[in-house]
Amino acid sequence: MVRFDDVGLRYGSGPAPEVLRDVSFTLPQGSFHWLLGPSGAGKSSLLGLMHLALRPSRGEVEVLGQPLSRLRRGALPGLRRRIGVVYQDFRLLPHLTVFDNVALPMRIAGRAEAQLRADVAEMLRWTGLDGKAGALPATLSGGEQQRVALARAVVTRPALLVADEPTGNLDGAQARRVLALLREMHRLGTTVVVATHAEGLVAEHPAPALRMSEGQLVAHG
Amino acid sequence: MARPPRVRRSRGRDPLGLRRALSDRLLPALVAAMALLAAMALAGAQGAAELTSRWEAGAAAAVTVQLPPGVASGGRLERALAALEALPEVAEAQLMSEAQMQALLRPWLGEAPAVALPLVIELRLAELPASPEALAGRIAAAVPGGVVESHGVWVARLVALARSLQAVALAALVLVAGIAAAVVAVAVRAGIAARRAAIALLHDMGATDADIAGRFAGRAGLLVGTGALLGTLLAAPVLAGFADLAAPLLGQVPAGSLAGLPWESVPWGALALLPLLGAALGWLTAQATVRRWLRRLP
Numbered sequence: 445m446v447r448f449d450d451v452g453l454r455y456g457s458g459p460a461p462e463v464l465r466d467v468s469f470t471l472p473q474g475s476f477h478w479l480l481g482p483s484g485a486g487k488s489s490l491l492g493l494m495h496l497a498l499r500p501s502r503g504e505v506e507v508l509g510q511p512l513s514r515l516r517r518g519a520l521p522g523l524r525r526r527i528g529v530v531y532q533d534f535r536l537l538p539h540l541t542v543f544d545n546v547a548l549p550m551r552i553a554g555r556a557e558a559q560l561r562a563d564v565a566e567m568l569r570w571t572g573l574d575g576k577a578g579a580l581p582a583t584l585s586g587g588e589q590q591r592v593a594l595a596r597a598v599v600t601r602p603a604l605l606v607a608d609e610p611t612g613n614l615d616g617a618q619a620r621r622v623l624a625l626l627r628e629m630h631r632l633g634t635t636v637v638v639a640t641h642a643e644g645l646v647a648e649h650p651a652p653a654l655r656m657s658e659g660q661l662v663a664h665g
Numbered sequence: 666m667a668r669p670p671r672v673r674r675s676r677g678r679d680p681l682g683l684r685r686a687l688s689d690r691l692l693p694a695l696v697a698a699m700a701l702l703a704a705m706a707l708a709g710a711q712g713a714a715e716l717t718s719r720w721e722a723g724a725a726a727a728v729t730v731q732l733p734p735g736v737a738s739g740g741r742l743e744r745a746l747a748a749l750e751a752l753p754e755v756a757e758a759q760l761m762s763e764a765q766m767q768a769l770l771r772p773w774l775g776e777a778p779a780v781a782l783p784l785v786i787e788l789r790l791a792e793l794p795a796s797p798e799a800l801a802g803r804i805a806a807a808v809p810g811g812v813v814e815s816h817g818v819w820v821a822r823l824v825a826l827a828r829s830l831q832a833v834a835l836a837a838l839v840l841v842a843g844i845a846a847a848v849v850a851v852a853v854r855a856g857i858a859a860r861r862a863a864i865a866l867l868h869d870m871g872a873t874d875a876d877i878a879g880r881f882a883g884r885a886g887l888l889v890g891t892g893a894l895l896g897t898l899l900a901a902p903v904l905a906g907f908a909d910l911a912a913p914l915l916g917q918v919p920a921g922s923l924a925g926l927p928w929e930s931v932p933w934g935a936l937a938l939l940p941l942l943g944a945a946l947g948w949l950t951a952q953a954t955v956r957r958w959l960r961r962l963p
């Protein structure tokens with residue numbers, strides 16, 4: 445479950461304006477939500493709060509049943525390992541192979557090498573990248589890089605998956621393939637939040653939506 | 666079930682790419698130069714300590730007074746001792762025994778000297794005088810006809826100088842360690858700047874501060890330890906050469922050739938510690954630098 449209660453977010457200190465204002469909503473465990481709104485509406489900031497890359501300036505954020513205001517800093521890494529993130533710009537590590545990029549969250553979680561090999565190989569098959577395990581990201585197409593990013597985000601079977609414009613750089617066929625993978629994760633029980641402004645894709649896959657405008661949640665449902 | 670494919674994972678254990686971000690050339694080279702300086706400072710401190718202990722023995726009797734003939738009779742010796750002990754600079758005045766005198770003069774006079782040995786009073790001073798000449802004048806006035814020898818005062822001054830050199834050498838050692846820590850901190854900060862995005866990614870994936878700092882610290886410790894080992898190996902022949910040059914000061918004969926250098930004079934024990942201490946310094950500095958930087962992340 446994800447719960448925002450009267451959340452405000454301001455970058456830096458001082459009298460800077462809030463980029464998110466009075467945001468309140470609840471996402472049930474195992475739900476699929478679109479996060480919609482024009483560029484600059486605050487979608488990425490909202491996702492940043494969800495995957496604990498940001499902390500709210502005010503209000504309460506509860507992620508996977510954990511209210512952040514009551515969590516010690518030392519407890520955050522454990523919670524972050526239960527969240528998968530697909531970034532708009534992929535954020536693959538260029539000096540690592542596809543295999544090592546996908547294996548990274550498992551290594552961070554302390555999984556043994558012998559165990560993770562099978563899981564990573566399975567994830568590469570699931571995303572159609574099984575022939576690319578030894579390739580470096582720079583040699584892949586945009587669609588392939590996005591699928592590597594998706595495989596990395598879900599390889600630990602996270603309880604919450606957030607994706608920021610995961611289809612923004614892809615053509616129609618590639619976008620539909622990535623979305624099918626996200627849907628599959630939802631089917632397996634993961635709470636999924638996908639930020640996009642591809643209204644056509646949303647129309648093809650109807651689901652509840654959070655709609656942002658100028659830092660405020662203007663519609664939920 | 667199909668066997669998972671074998672893939673190239675040579676860099677999988679270095680997700681931050683620290684093998685490139687923390688260069689294995691510049692940092693070890695800088696540390697090697699500092700380890701060389703540290704080794705020389707260490708050897709300097711040890712050499713100064715050795716000279717101090719040798720010279721201290723010579724400075725034990727700071728002043729001696731040779732008494733004129735005939736003093737032993739008529740209570741004049743007791744009066745001379747009392748007059749000397751009454752001087753504020755004198756802590757103790759003691760007549761040297763005949764056995765001590767014989768031992769002292771044996772190299773020149775042999776086992777059974779044919780001449781009458783002089784009476785000599787040893788003075789131990791409460792503190793080193795500002796002017797040994799003025800003290801000698803006051804002693805001569807207290808014991809008319811006595812011959813005052815104050816070479817021990819100068820030896821004591823040399824001891825003080827050697828102790829100062831020892832302190833300066835140790836201060837130089839601390840300074841070198843401080844500069845080494847600063848160099849490591851700068852290198853680690855550069856590494857952080859180069860791998861900022863990767864660090865943020867690992868942090869977002871749930872890597873702990875200890876994990877990220879540990880990766881930097883392991884790399885920094887390895888590089889600094891390697892550099893320190895290199896510098897220490899370079900220092901060994903230099904120190905052996907210095908020990909050979911200083912041999913006459915210690916009453917030894919210089920070898921003058923590489924083969925005959927006094928390798929046993931090189932402080933191997935202290936030198937062996939330098940790479941270990943260097944690695945520990947690099948590890949700790951990197952840990953502190955990275956953890957401090959990570960505190961700015963949520």
